Amino acid sequence: MTIEILTIFPEMFDSVLSASILGRAREQGLLDVRCTDIRPFSAAKHKNTDDYPFGGGAGMVMMAQPILDAMAAASARLPDARRIYLGPRGRKLTTEVARELSKEDSLILLCGHYEGVDQRALDACIDEEISIGDYILTGGELAAMVLTDCVARFIPGVLGSAESPEEESFSDGLLEYPQYTRPRDLDGSLVPEVLLNGDHAKIRAWRRRESLRATLRFRPDLLETAELTKEDRKILKELENECSSES
Numbered sequence: 440m441t442i443e444i445l446t447i448f449p450e451m452f453d454s455v456l457s458a459s460i461l462g463r464a465r466e467q468g469l470l471d472v473r474c475t476d477i478r479p480f481s482a483a484k485h486k487n488t489d490d491y492p493f494g495g496g497a498g499m500v501m502m503a504q505p506i507l508d509a510m511a512a513a514s515a516r517l518p519d520a521r522r523i524y525l526g527p528r529g530r531k532l533t534t535e536v537a538r539e540l541s542k543e544d545s546l547i548l549l550c551g552h553y554e555g556v557d558q559r560a561l562d563a564c565i566d567e568e569i570s571i572g573d574y575i576l577t578g579g580e581l582a583a584m585v586l587t588d589c590v591a592r593f594i595p596g597v598l599g600s601a602e603s604p605e606e607e608s609f610s611d612g613l614l615e616y617p618q619y620t621r622p623r624d625l626d627g628s629l630v631p632e633v634l635l636n637g638d639h640a641k642i643r644a645w646r647r648r649e650s651l652r653a654t655l656r657f658r659p660d661l662l663e664t665a666e667l668t669k670e671d672r673k674i675l676k677e678l679e680n681e682c683s684s685e686s
């Protein structure tokens with residue numbers, strides 16, 4: 440997959456894209472991420488990319504021209520790319536959205552700044568706006584990194600063969616069960632016995648129960664859309680009774 444990121448701060452991406460799993464994916468040729476600086480595309484005298492808002496008000500607005508020209512250059516390289524603007528008005532990034540985007544051959548991500556982007560640039564060259572959450576950042580760069588990271592996990596081969604993007608929190612709509620590693624005894628705090636016995640059916644059942652318990656406790660809203668079996672519903676009833684008898 441190829442991702443081209445249009446930004447006025449390309450240097451922000453260096454360490455994030457080079458470290459850890461994203462760095463390895465790029466070395467292996469599974470993911471090609473390029474950052475294109477918007478500023479050199481500016482036709483303005485000092486290569487500025489922003490200007491005062493028509494109608495007045497605080498802050499600056501990113502001008503359409505440098506964005507449209509940077510996008511035209513990127514689109515010429517990646518003619519079939521889905522063109523995404525990272526912004527708070529967009530569809531919320533979720534596991535499903537990331538999985539869907541990972542099937543694309545190429546993406547172009549536009550990072551906004553200042554008080555926003557001239558609407559005409561967005562209307563002319565963006566297929567979709569995506570938000571990473573209901574908050575405002577200092578710019579779209581961190582959102583583009585979050586989207587890139589989240590999408591990359593679904594590209595075949597990016598996670599080690601032992602790991603699956605589907606075996607984590609949210610993939611079946613539930614939170615993850617708790618994990619433990621050595622030592623077995625941490626100053627008297629013990630690893631649950633069931634995990635030590637090698638009975639894989641029992642371990643699977645215990646983990647499912649703990650996933651349900653965590654979801655019921657921390658994110659009960661997820662239970663409305665999670666994929667639940669009859670057995671899951673029975674366990675949830677038990678857990679609800681445990682809770683009410685505790686208090």
Ligand code: 4FL
Nearest residue numbers: 525526570571576578582
């Ligand atoms: C982008 C916020 C995506 C949430 C400022 C500029 C943003 C954002 N999701 N804040 N872009």
